[in-house]
Amino acid sequence: MVLLNDDYTPMEFVVDVLEKFFGLDRPTATRIMLEVHTQGKGVCGVFTFEIAETKVAQVTTYARD
Known part of the structure; x- marks a missing residue:
């Protein structure tokens, strides 16, 4: 899976998601x-x-809550 950078998602939230949903x-x-932030994308698994x-659905639900 590849994460793409955006101008809205806080960096700490991305770290939290990578820990919680990607282990x-x-x-x-x-x-x-930091790779996503500086290079525009990064592989998370x-x-x-x-x-x-399933992971996309979980992260999307988590982000909306």
């Missing part, structure tokens, strides 16, 4: 967040389509 530790989540789809 990453804080240093790894922070590294990926490789998953089957079904798992990726």
Whole structure:
């Protein structure tokens, strides 16, 4: 899965999502967040389509709450 940078999502929220939904530790989540922030995108994992789809739904619901 690839995360894309935007002008709205706080960096700490991205780190939180990477820890909660992708099982990453804080240093790894922070590294990926900084890559997304500076490069415009970053890989947060490789998953089957079904798992990726579930993660998108979970993160979207979490972001809206």
